[in-house]
Amino acid sequence: MPITTLSSREFNQDASRAKKATKDGPVFITDRGRLAHVLLSVEDYQCLVGTSSTIVDMLAMPGADDIDFAPPRVRGIAKPADFS
Numbered sequence: 001m002p003i004t005t006l007s008s009r010e011f012n013q014d015a016s017r018a019k020k021a022t023k024d025g026p027v028f029i030t031d032r033g034r035l036a037h038v039l040l041s042v043e044d045y046q047c048l049v050g051t052s053s054t055i056v057d058m059l060a061m062p063g064a065d066d067i068d069f070a071p072p073r074v075r076g077i078a079k080p081a082d083f084s
Helices: 008-013 015-021 042-049 055-059
Strands: 004-007 027-031 034-039
Touching: 004 008, 004 015, 008 015, 008 027, 015 027, 015 034
Parallel strands: 004 027
Antiparallel strands: 027 034
């Protein structure tokens, strides 16, 4: 995955070039010679962040009624509390 580096001036003068470059990988933008920002495509960003589904989201998905889920009963793990 090639990395493109642009100065802030280059980015300001040709933002469309930077956007096109994100198709190949991240675009680093420098400010006075130091890395300051990273421009990513939405797809790359979503891969980086990932999707975090909750159990509520998963149960609400279409077709969830067709999924058989019968977890085994677990016995002997919990112990009664001793309040003495």
